[in-house]
Amino acid sequence: QQQQQQLDDAVQRPQALTSQSEKTIDFIAAAQRRWRRRIESRFMLIVKEYKLKLSTPSQTHQSREKFVDNIRPEPLSMTMFVYDHTDLLDAIVSITNPNTTTFHESVRIARSHHHRFFRTPRLVDLKNLFADLSPSKLQIGTQDALLSNMHPSTAEELYEREEEGRRLAQTKNTSMCRHFCRQGCPTSFRNYIWHHAVCDGDTRNVHKLQYEELWSRLREDHKAVDHLIAADVAFVTSSDDNFFVFKDTIQEILLSFVRDENNHTDELGGYGIDVEALPSGVVPFRSMCLLVAPLTYLYRSTSLLYSVFRKMYRRYFIHLHTINSHPNGILRLCETFNALMEHRLADLLIHINAVGVNPLTIAFPWMFLAFSGHLSVSEVLLLWDRIIGFDSLYVLPLLSFSIFSFRQKALFSATTKKEVQYILADFRSLSVIPMLQYALFTHSL
Numbered sequence: 001q002q003q004q005q006q007l008d009d010a011v012q013r014p015q016a017l018t019s020q021s022e023k024t025i026d027f028i029a030a031a032q033r034r035w036r037r038r039i040e041s042r043f044m045l046i047v048k049e050y051k052l053k054l055s056t057p058s059q060t061h062q063s064r065e066k067f068v069d070n071i072r073p074e075p076l077s078m079t080m081f082v083y084d085h086t087d088l089l090d091a092i093v094s095i096t097n098p099n100t101t102t103f104h105e106s107v108r109i110a111r112s113h114h115h116r117f118f119r120t121p122r123l124v125d126l127k128n129l130f131a132d133l134s135p136s137k138l139q140i141g142t143q144d145a146l147l148s149n150m151h152p153s154t155a156e157e158l159y160e161r162e163e164e165g166r167r168l169a170q171t172k173n174t175s176m177c178r179h180f181c182r183q184g185c186p187t188s189f190r191n192y193i194w195h196h197a198v199c200d201g202d203t204r205n206v207h208k209l210q211y212e213e214l215w216s217r218l219r220e221d222h223k224a225v226d227h228l229i230a231a232d233v234a235f236v237t238s239s240d241d242n243f244f245v246f247k248d249t250i251q252e253i254l255l256s257f258v259r260d261e262n263n264h265t266d267e268l269g270g271y272g273i274d275v276e277a278l279p280s281g282v283v284p285f286r287s288m289c290l291l292v293a294p295l296t297y298l299y300r301s302t303s304l305l306y307s308v309f310r311k312m313y314r315r316y317f318i319h320l321h322t323i324n325s326h327p328n329g330i331l332r333l334c335e336t337f338n339a340l341m342e343h344r345l346a347d348l349l350i351h352i353n354a355v356g357v358n359p360l361t362i363a364f365p366w367m368f369l370a371f372s373g374h375l376s377v378s379e380v381l382l383l384w385d386r387i388i389g390f391d392s393l394y395v396l397p398l399l400s401f402s403i404f405s406f407r408q409k410a411l412f413s414a415t416t417k418k419e420v421q422y423i424l425a426d427f428r429s430l431s432v433i434p435m436l437q438y439a440l441f442t443h444s445l
Contacts, residue, residue, distance in 0.1 A: 025325055028117065031095045032323040038091070039283050040273055042082050047277075050075045052224035054277035064215050068252045071222075073231035078238070080231050081286035085368040089361065091323065092331065118325070118332055120339040126398065127440055130390060132182040133433070135441060140184025141382040141433035165189040172196045181389030184382055184433070191298040197388050198311040204304055211256070211303035218259050225278055229254045233289045242377055243289075246296040249305070253292045256306050258282050263310065290372040291317050294380045316387055320368055320396075328393045330367065337363055337397035340439075341404065348408050357420045363400035370396060371432075379432045386436070395436060402439035403427055 047054060052075075062070070073080070097117055121129075133139070138157045165185060168177050169192035177197040185193050199207075230251060237247040257263060263280035273283070292309055299305035319328045326332075341349045341359055352359060365374075370387070372380050386395050404411070407423055414420045 027095070027098060028323065028325050028331070031091065035088075035091045035323050038087075039083055043273060043278075043283055046076070046080065046082065046228070047224050050227075052227065053222075054274060055221050055223050057221050058219060062219060064219065064252070065248075067219050068248055068255060071226045071230045071251065071255070073227055073234055076227045076231045078231050078235040080228065082228065082283050084286035085365040088321065088323075088330070088368065089364045092334065095323075118335060120332070120336045121394070123340075123344075123440075126394060129392065129394065130386075130398075130436070130440055132389075133386070133436055133440060135437050137183060139433050139437075140186060140385070141379075141431065142437075162186045162188070165193060168193055168196070174200050178388055178391065181385045183389070184385045190381065190385070191304075194298065194388060195304065195308055198315065199307055204301070207307040208301070208303040211306055214256060214260055218256065223259065223277060225258055225284065226255060228284050229258060229289075232284060232286060236287055236289050236293075236373070240293075240373070243293040243296070246293065249296050249302060250289045250292045252302055253295075253306050253309055254284065254289055257310060257313065258284055260310075263314070285321060287369055287373060290369050294372055294377050294384070297377055297381070312384075312388075316393060317370065319393060320370065333367055333393060333397045334360060334364065336394060337367070337400050340397065340401040344401070345405055345408065348404065348411060351412055352414070352420055355415060355420060356417045359404060362421070362424055363397070363404075366400050366403075367393075367396040371399065374427070375430070375432065376428050379428075379430070383432045398436055398439045399432065402435040403430070405439065406430070406435060 046052070058067075095117075135142075138154070138161060140161070161183070165180065166189060168180055169189045174196055177193045180193060181197060233247060233251045233254065237244045237250065243250065258278070258280050261275065261279040263282060264275065273281075275281075291313065292305075295305050295309055299308065316328065319326050320330050320333075322329070323331065338360060349359065370380070370393075371383055375383065383395060383399065387393060403424065410423045411420060414423060
């Protein structure tokens with residue numbers, strides 16, 4: 001907790017002077033309002049263009065499975081969406097800070113294509129926060145991958161960690177389960193430990209009753225937003241063999257989430273769209289289903305899956321899709337990534353800028369989806385272990401930076417934008433934990 005507070009102290013102070021901090025927050029709030037108006041307009045334009053009804057009563061009282069199965073993208077195409085990572089990045093890049101207009105700032109912005117609004121955590125701050133990622137400590141995601149060549153003492157440590165996971169799964173202690181995730185969860189107990197870590201001790205029976213009660217209301221009408229969800233799920237699962245078999249489950253979870261009025265808060269979007277049309281206030285975006293998809297490998301129960309996803313979205317993922325000054329917000333993550341590139345890979349940054357590539361445009365879609373769809377499912381789950389364990393999204397800019405650093409030899413040889421993009425296009429074979437350790441604890445990159 002002390003380490004987390006140190007990081008919060010490091011990132012919560014705006015770049016502007018204290019007397020100007022209110023103005024700093026004001027211009028970010030103004031950017032947030034512009035972004036919301038843009039999304040509202042786009043949503044309503046799609047509704048109008050395709051003659052969709054915002055909400056219509058259901059003609060028959062169908063089972064939950066039949067209701068979900070009958071929802072189709074039509075009349076929308078599978079490629080229709082309200083916004084994607086490119087739209088959000090464009091909105092972020094267009095933000096201007098009225099408090100920083102010096103020549104130095106202008107040069108810096110031209111170089112990295114991103115503004116510096118807040119102080120970013122120093123490397124020492126990140127090392128302190130993520131001290132439990134140290135190579136000197138047992139990590140699920142490194143040592144357990146080397147079973148054939150494992151030292152007996154390491155095998156014993158892994159066995160003890162499995163036993164600790166088993167005990168925690170039974171104790172249901174939220175803080176202990178969350179802390180346990182820092183060094184990774186054994187596969188056989190990850191579903192139990194995540195549930196206890198993010199759902200604050202709620203029982204499975206409570207989740208089931210709440211989910212059934214939610215669906216007793218959801219089946220009463222159809223909404224325009226249903227088509228957008230169906231389009232996104234069909235588009236993503238049709239091109240990804242990992243998630244195709246879970247198509248119906250993913251669609252059901254997203255329908256539940258977007259239509260659940262209990263999710264409606266300003267932090268979750270607060271869009272000015274009629275609550276009848278969008279009960280949760282969350283406008284679905286392209287590839288949103290990839291934030292649900294990895295959880296289908298953990299939970300057979302849709303009610304439990306929904307509860308865990310809902311908690312994770314509200315605690316973590318929402319900050320990847322909204323413009324705000326939250327310590328875990330996408331603005332701060334972008335600035336941390338930029339700072340790491342500028343301070344530790346300055347020569348590489350100059351080189352790829354010279355060939356017309358802004359590193360943030362490549363890293364942003366990775367962070368936007370917490371790397372889901374970019375890494376293998378097993379590596380995504382290992383990464384999300386650490387997000388839960390450290391209660392922080394700063395592993396995302398760290399991993400993004402590490403990928404650039406790991407591929408820097410090839411990147412230095414690139415002479416065109418396409419070559420840079422090709423080098424960084426596919427890294428499903430990479431292992432997350434060694435990459436994070438590489439970014440944090442390697443002195444010379």
